[in-house]
Amino acid sequence: MRVxxxxxxxxxxxxxxxxxxxxxxxxxxxxVVASCICGSDLWSYRGENEITPGTPIGHEIVGVVEEVGxxxxxxxxxxxxxxxxxxxDNSCPVCRKGMQAACQNLGFTVGGQGEYALVNQxxxxxxxxxxxxxxxxxxxxxxxxxxxxxxxxxxxxxxxxPGASVVVVGDGAVGLCGVLAAARLGAERIIAMSRHExxxxxxxxxxxxxxxxxxxxxxxxAVLELTDGIGADAVLECVGTNESMRTALRAARPGATVGFVxxxxxxELPVNAMFGRNVGVAGGxxxxxxxxxxxxxxxLAGDLDPSPVFDLVLPLDEVAEGYRAMDERRAIKVxxxx
Amino acid sequence: MRVxxxxxxxxxxxxxxxxxxxxxxxxxxxxVVASCICGSDLWSYRGENEITPGTPIGHEIVGVVEEVGxxxxxxxxxxxxxxxxxxxDNSCPVCRKGMQAACQNLGFTVGGQGEYALVNQxxxxxxxxxxxxxxxxxxxxxxxxxxxxxxxxxxxxxxxxPGASVVVVGDGAVGLCGVLAAARLGAERIIAMSRHExxxxxxxxxxxxxxxxxxxxxxxxAVLELTDGIGADAVLECVGTNESMRTALRAARPGATVGFVxxxxxxELPVNAMFGRNVGVAGGxxxxxxxxxxxxxxxLAGDLDPSPVFDLVLPLDEVAEGYRAMDERRAIKVxxxx
Numbered sequence: 152m153r154v155x156x157x158x159x160x161x162x163x164x165x166x167x168x169x170x171x172x173x174x175x176x177x178x179x180x181x182x183v184v185a186s187c188i189c190g191s192d193l194w195s196y197r198g199e200n201e202i203t204p205g206t207p208i209g210h211e212i213v214g215v216v217e218e219v220g221x222x223x224x225x226x227x228x229x230x231x232x233x234x235x236x237x238x239x240d241n242s243c244p245v246c247r248k249g250m251q252a253a254c255q256n257l258g259f260t261v262g263g264q265g266e267y268a269l270v271n272q273x274x275x276x277x278x279x280x281x282x283x284x285x286x287x288x289x290x291x292x293x294x295x296x297x298x299x300x301x302x303x304x305x306x307x308x309x310x311x312x313p314g315a316s317v318v319v320v321g322d323g324a325v326g327l328c329g330v331l332a333a334a335r336l337g338a339e340r341i342i343a344m345s346r347h348e349x350x351x352x353x354x355x356x357x358x359x360x361x362x363x364x365x366x367x368x369x370x371x372x373a374v375l376e377l378t379d380g381i382g383a384d385a386v387l388e389c390v391g392t393n394e395s396m397r398t399a400l401r402a403a404r405p406g407a408t409v410g411f412v413x414x415x416x417x418x419e420l421p422v423n424a425m426f427g428r429n430v431g432v433a434g435g436x437x438x439x440x441x442x443x444x445x446x447x448x449x450x451l452a453g454d455l456d457p458s459p460v461f462d463l464v465l466p467l468d469e470v471a472e473g474y475r476a477m478d479e480r481r482a483i484k485v486x487x488x489x
Numbered sequence: 490m491r492v493x494x495x496x497x498x499x500x501x502x503x504x505x506x507x508x509x510x511x512x513x514x515x516x517x518x519x520x521v522v523a524s525c526i527c528g529s530d531l532w533s534y535r536g537e538n539e540i541t542p543g544t545p546i547g548h549e550i551v552g553v554v555e556e557v558g559x560x561x562x563x564x565x566x567x568x569x570x571x572x573x574x575x576x577x578d579n580s581c582p583v584c585r586k587g588m589q590a591a592c593q594n595l596g597f598t599v600g601g602q603g604e605y606a607l608v609n610q611x612x613x614x615x616x617x618x619x620x621x622x623x624x625x626x627x628x629x630x631x632x633x634x635x636x637x638x639x640x641x642x643x644x645x646x647x648x649x650x651p652g653a654s655v656v657v658v659g660d661g662a663v664g665l666c667g668v669l670a671a672a673r674l675g676a677e678r679i680i681a682m683s684r685h686e687x688x689x690x691x692x693x694x695x696x697x698x699x700x701x702x703x704x705x706x707x708x709x710x711a712v713l714e715l716t717d718g719i720g721a722d723a724v725l726e727c728v729g730t731n732e733s734m735r736t737a738l739r740a741a742r743p744g745a746t747v748g749f750v751x752x753x754x755x756x757e758l759p760v761n762a763m764f765g766r767n768v769g770v771a772g773g774x775x776x777x778x779x780x781x782x783x784x785x786x787x788x789l790a791g792d793l794d795p796s797p798v799f800d801l802v803l804p805l806d807e808v809a810e811g812y813r814a815m816d817e818r819r820a821i822k823v824x825x826x827x
Contacts, residue, residue, distance in 0.1 A: 244717045245743050250767055253743030308769070379582045406588030408771060411764070420758040426749070426773040429588055431646070432760075433746060433769025 153489070154265030155470045157208045160198030163474050165467065168207065168262070171269040176222035179273035181214040181234055185293045186263045187461065188473050188485045189236075190323045191414055196474050199416060209264025209487075210236040211297045213289060216277075223273045231284060232277040233447065234270050235439035236260050236297040241275030251275075251438035260296075264470055266489045278443045280451070288450075290458035290486055294328065295446050297439065298484065299457040301412050302328025302389070303446065304437035306336050309385035309410030313337030316378050318402045319359075321389030322350040324460040324484040325412060327357055329387040331457055334358025335449070338385070342377055344370055344398070350483060353459050367394060371401035383407060388434070393418045403430045410434045461486040491827070492603030493808045495546045498536030501812050503805065506545065506600070509607040514560035517611035519552040519572055523631045524601045525799065526811050526823045527574075528661045529752055534812050537754060545600025547825075548574040549635045551627060552606070554615075561611045569622060570615040571785065572608050573777030574598050574635040579613030589613075589776035598634075602808055604827045616781045618789070626788075628796035628824055632666065633784050635777065636822065637795040639750050640666025640727070641784065642775035644674055647723035647748030651675030654716050656740045657697075659727030660688040662798040662822040663750060665695055667725040669795055672696025673787070676723070680715055682708055682736070688821060691797050705732060709739035721745060726772070731756045741768045748772045799824040 152170045157163050171180055186209050194200040195208070216230040226232065239246050239254030246254050258271030270276055284292060302325050311317055317333040319326050322345035333341050334357060342361040343354035351362050363373045375382060382404035388396055391413025399409045400421065411434035420432060449455035463482035465473050473485035490508045495501050509518055524547050532538040533546070554568040564570065577584050577592030584592050596609030608614055622630060640663050649655055655671040657664050660683035671679050672695060680699040681692035689700050701711045713720060720742035726734055729751025737747045738759065749772040758770060787793035801820035803811050811823035 244719045248719070248722070248742060248744055250742070250744030253766055308767075381582045381586070384586070404586060404588070405583050405591030406586055406776075408769070415760045415764050418760045420760050422753045422756045422758050422770075425770070426753050428591055429646075429771075429773035429776075431746070431769060431771025432763070433767075433771070435764040435767035438744075438767075 152266040153467060154207050154262045155209055156205050157195055157202055158204045159202060160196060163196065163208065163471050165470055170267050173218055173220040175271065176220040177272050177274065178220045179216055179223055179226055179270045179277065180218040181212060181232060181268050181270055182217045183212045183214045183263065183266055183268055183489050185289050186212045186487045187293060188264070188477055188487070189297060190325060193478060194414065194416065196478060207262025207265065209262055210260040211293060212260060212263040212268050213293045213296060217267060219273060225274045226277055226279060230279045232279045233292055233295050233443060234260055234268070235276055235443060237436060237439060238271040238276040239440050240272045241440055249438060249441050251440040252436040264467065264487055276440060278447055290461045291450050291456050293486065294457035294460060295443060295450065298324045298460060299328045299446060300439040300442045301325050301437040303332040303442050305329045305387040305389055305410040305412040305434060306332035307410070308408070308434040309387050310408045311336045311338050311385045314339045315384040316340040317385045317387065318342045318344065318374050318383040319387045319389060320344050320395050320399045320402070321413065322347055322354065323389065326387065326389035327353050327460055327483070328457050329389050330354050330359050331357035331455065333387065335455060342374055342383065347480065349462065353483065356459055367398055368401065370398050374402040378404065381405065385410065389413050391416050391418065400425065400430055405429050408433055412437060460484045464488065490604040491805060492545050492600045493547055494543050495533055495540055496542045497540060498534060501534065501546065501809050503808055508605050511556055511558040513609065514558040515610050515612065516558045517554055517561055517564055517608045517615065518556040519550060519570060519606050519608055520555045521550045521601065521604055521606055521827050522552045523627050524550045524825045525631060526602070526815055526825070527635060528663060531816060532752065532754065534816060545603065547600060547602025548598040549631060550598060550601040550606055551631045551634060555605060557611060563612045564615055564617060568617045570617045571630055571633050571781060572598055572606070573614055573781060575774060575777060576609040576614040577778050578610045579778055587776060587779050589778040590774040602805065602825055614778060616785055628799045629788050629794050631824065632795035632798060633781060633788065636662045636798060637666045637784060638777040638780050639663050639775040641670040641780050643667045643725040643727055643748040643750040643772060644670035645748070646746070646772040647725050648746045649674045649676050649723045652677045653722040654678040655723045655725065656680045656682065656712050656721040657725045657727060658682050658733050658737045658740070659751065660685060660692065661727065664725065664727035665691050665798050665821070666795050667727050668692050668697050669695035669793065671725065673793060680712055680721065685818065687800065691821065694797055705736055706739065708736050712740040716742065719743065723748065727751050729754050729756065738763065738768055743767050746771055750775060798822045802826065
């Protein structure tokens with residue numbers, strides 16, 4: 152089968168590899184209907200994460216079950232499924248606490264930018280639709296496998312409540328989904344920090360009430376002016392750099408929480424300043440499976456549509472162009488069709 | 490009047506100073522009925538905070554209003570009051586969000602280990618009892634001015650919920666009050682980390698179900714064994730050192746929050762480990778005034794009695810011995826009677 156691999160910074164290739172097969176009795180193999188490129192894939196593409204040359208890449212997929220292991224009870228060939236990027240048994244003590252991203256049997260989708268992918272713990276991980284969705288529904292459903300659930304996790308971690316003022320730092324697809332999550336969780340004022348017009352437009356579509364184009368201290372100052380001089384009730388940090396975290400902490404009012412979902416790269420938390428202002432931080436990898444049933448219901452009911460984050464659709468053959476487009480910020484998020 | 494001053498590490502004195510007078514129209518002067526020594530006073534006493542020689546010290550008091558400024562409406566001479574260690578107007582935008590510890594008109598009790606103390610923003614800060622309490626009630630009420638409210642803030646910041654498993658790191662008076670707070674907030678299992686028998690006994694009185702005597706990694710391991718192998722739902726960090734914070738983070742289950750109220754001294758937060766396990770931190774100086782009405786109701790109703798943290802009562806004249814007793818851990822917390 153064809154699958155995207157990464158060999159070095161800037162060097163992704165579509166290669167032929169053996170099709171994955173069920174290994175453990177709880178596995179499933181999914182034929183990929185759509186996948187996409189994640190902001191976190193760019194860390195490797197840009198050389199900021201270490202690369203083992205030839206590693207298959209991609210972790211966001213929807214598709215059709217091709218084959219299941221003998222212990223898989225709830226799925227069978229032909230089911231249309233959304234596969235969380237992190238797999239879980241959804242039954243261990245950690246999953247029962249609602250933190251499926253730290254499941255005691257954690258697994259990950261690998262090589263999702265390809266034709267087939269292996270999902271561990273299929274019964275715990277996968278969620279299926281009652282019927283095969285229309286092609287038009289696929290992008291929104293695909294977003295639930297990671298980016299929308301991650302934006303949701305940022306908002307939940309930041310304790311967004313009805314009526315809250317919210318700041319979202321980061322205008323990538325996760326940040327935009329954070330805007331959408333904050334809106335659905337009842338935030339009254341949603342301030343998106345973005346200097347890119349196409350992204351500002353998506354943010355407004357998703358519910359942003361204000362756009363702040365300044366960054367750093369100036370950005371935080373602009374937030375203060377919009378929030379009674381004190382900062383926002385909740386802040387979503389959706390980048391992962393030290394600068395973005397500092398901006399997020401500065402934009403938070405005393406007593407607020409910064410929900411962070413950008414994998415930290417060089418972040419140092421200023422604990423004494425946090426203590427002095429009673430600003431907390433919470434977050435991490437999203438427990439996608441926890442949120443997925445609710446997000447799926449909302450999506451099928453027409454209450455949630457994250458699909459506008461996909462502003463470029465390419466055939467899998469053109470995956471290298473997809474990476475370039477995202478790296479150069481010509482595209483917010485690229486959907487790939489095998 | 491007599492007031493305690495600190496001149497150098499290990500050098501506290503009772504000196505004569507002018508009695509404080511109303512300066513701003515919103516001030517009140519309180520005649521101190523009882524005060525006490527705080528764990529945070531020991532940072533200075535031990536030379537870990539900078540000292541301006543001769544600085545009056547002490548910030549926890551209950552007493553009787555002696556004099557009020559012309560704009561004070563809710564209090565008058567003769568009222569018995571509890572004075573939060575941090576003063577607030579209780580009406581600014583930050584206070585209205587419930588974070589009175591960052592009031593835009595923040596003030597502090599200074600020289601509370603003395604005969605009289607000035608309270609800024611009297612109407613916003615003070616809470617009075619409907620009648621003058623019995624002498625037997627004074628210790629519990631005194632604890633509400635800081636230590637009990639701070640333990641409560643640790644538990645609230647850590648998001649203690651009914652049925653939760655809770656770990657408390659630190660067996661000083663704040664940690665013990667954290668145990669009591671967790672119990673009143675409905676925690677089911679409360680694990681106190683303590684190797685001092687008298688403190689273990691108070692912890693059990695306050696509701697601790699388990700005692701862990703190990704520290705550091707061994708302590709965290711002991712917690713794991715008590716919590717289904719995954720760690721506690723909520724952790725209260727009531728010390729403020731890097732070692733205690735590491736222990737707290739290790740003892741937290743994935744998805745938990747560490748509520749921290751020990752002023753950080755040399756703490757470095759391991760952000761990538763926190764992200765990897767979805768463990769958050771929240772806390773800071775306690776917004777005492779926010780909790781005070783509820784804590785007072787509970788205390789007067791007999792539902793909350795933090796007074797066992799005071800295991801040594803001394804006349805103000807013997808304040809130097811009080812500091813020695815706390816420094817040498819001969820006393821948990823010393824109550825001073827002017």
